[in-house]
Amino acid sequence: MLSGVAKRYTSLFLKSIFIISLFIFIIQTFLVYHDHIIGSWYIFKVSSTGLQASLTMTSKIVAIGAILIWFFQVTQVKDIAAAMQNAGWNKKLIFVMLSTMQLIPQMTSMMNTIADAQRSRGVETEGNLITRMKSFVPMLGPVVLTSIEQNEERVLTLESRAFSNRQRPTLMVPVNKTKADYLLSWIIIIIMLGIFYWGVFK
Structure with a gap:
């Protein structure tokens, strides 16, 4: 809320991490159980062990996913x-990390472009689940192929900008x-050291 992205953050969180966490929580709760049964419904049984395992797993997913989002x-x-770059990291490592970060947005944009092209040719890409699955496979x-082509173009672009040069690049x-x-x-470093000490020696 203080960052000014509460609305956009909540929408993205509910569409991604919340759905995944809810699915994992339900599966873990009903599939992992032992002798301490606290509830049952038809063939499904809920135990304190399964409930604890579900809460532990989903809380970790929510914590990590929420921070990343x-x-x-x-x-x-x-x-x-x-x-x-300012911290002196290896530029090849930076390129790999940034490429990974941009992979999903690029693939999403590419899928939308291809879907628009198919709709312009009369292919149905919207409707029920079966219709969407039929349109998803041809895409x-x-x-x-487009991803491979873009990778080749990206390599040529990097070489034209002297990516393989050993000198330190100018920060734009x-x-x-x-x-x-x-x-x-420093506060974060002290907190992390405290968590490490507590986890190892306590």
């Missing part, structure tokens, strides 16, 4: 790349850290 809602990819081929996006950034970094 919020992080990418308030941070642009170019700022992440600039911060990594896989163009998506894979400046990253200016304030005292609050350094203070927050």
Whole structure:
């Protein structure tokens, strides 16, 4: 809410992490059980062990997923790349990480473009589940071929910009850290060390 992305964040969270967590919670609750049965419905049984295992697993998924969704809602990819370069990371490692971050948005945009092209040719891409599945399978081929073609273009673009050069590149996006950034970094390091100490020695 303080970041100003509450509406967009909530919508994305409910469409992704919440659905996955709810599905895993239901499956774990009814499939993992032992002697301590606390409830039953037809052939399904709920035990305290299964309920505890479900809460543990889904809480971890929600915690990690919620943080990642919020992080990418308030941070642009170019700022992440600039911060990594400013910290002296290997540019090949930066490229691999950024490519992974951009993979899903690029595939989604590509799927939408191909779906629009198929609709313009009279192919039904909307309707019930069966109709969508029938239209989804023919789109896989163009998506894979387009991805391969884009990778080749990306390699040529990187080489034209002297990606393989060993010299340090010039930062086009400046990253200016304030005292609050350094203070927050030290606070996070101290907290992580405390969690590590507590988990190992307690």
